[in-house]
Amino acid sequence: MSFDRSLARCSFCGRHTSEVRRMIAGPGAAYICDECLQICNDILHDPTPFSTQALELASRPPVVIAAPQALGLERPAHSAEPTRSITLEIEQKQQGMTLILHQLHYFEDYFELHYLWIRPPLMAGFSFVPRIIFFLKDNTGAQWTGERGGMLLARPELASGPNNAVYQGNARFKPLPNREARVLTIRAADPLGQFEETPPQPWHYDVHLTV
Incomplete structure (x- = not known):
């Protein structure tokens, strides 16, 4: 069945497509916005095991994506x-x-x-x-x-x-x-x-x- 990707939400921050510049689709209902992707990239290049950005990302409340009504x-x-x-x-x-x-x-x-x-x-x-x-x-x-x-x-x-x-x-x-x-x-x-x-x-x- 088709899914309206304009309803997509970032799996890391919960923002909708209209609230970010770019949204990248993953498998199933997984998405990541350009800002969260940049944070992940910064964490990968930070030699600190538990950087401020890594701890902030890990402490976010979960984003549970709602299934399409049909x-x-x-x-x-x-x-x-x-x-x-x-x-x-x-x-x-x-x-x-x-x-x-x-x-x-x-x-x-x-x-x-x-x-x-x-x-x-x-x-x-x-x-x-x-x-x-x-x-x-x-x-x-x-x-x-x-x-x-x-x-x-x-x-x-x-x-x-x-x-x-x-x-x-x-x-x-x-x-x-x-x-x-x-x-x-x-x-x-x-x-x-x-x-x-x-x-x-x-x-x-x-x-x-x-x-």
Whole structure:
């Protein structure tokens, strides 16, 4: 689907195309403006490990790019179609947050887990974009940790009110599960939750893989 690049925002400072002289497009919804690019260039040529500019850049609040309204829950565009898809639609709630596992998509040499994360709005000032960390294990003993090449998009149009925020995400894992795998155990954790007075327990799901 097409995307109006006049709505683009710099992933480093959050300014729109109309507010900067030049905007350079990267993969997906990633952009960088000419001023932030110059700052990055200055940091690269500064021998100081933690220069003033580097610390200022790292301390900026995250810029979470909103998905186009028409995206819905479809899979973000890829160069190849999945060879197999499994609809999950399972959810768990804890401490004011809900994690909904939406679908599993199998590709030629990797698979993706698509999800919705509903939680209270994040306070301004975090120096990194919120993420869900995953640990996967199937009944054959194969394991996958973290995520590679995933993305997280803000979905404000799905929020039911000002007291919650909705994020649409996907996490990518390699290699594919073994053909003999029948049950995939998925554990997910919110790293920011570790700073709460009562840290939440990891979400735990047992997904049955259809033949």
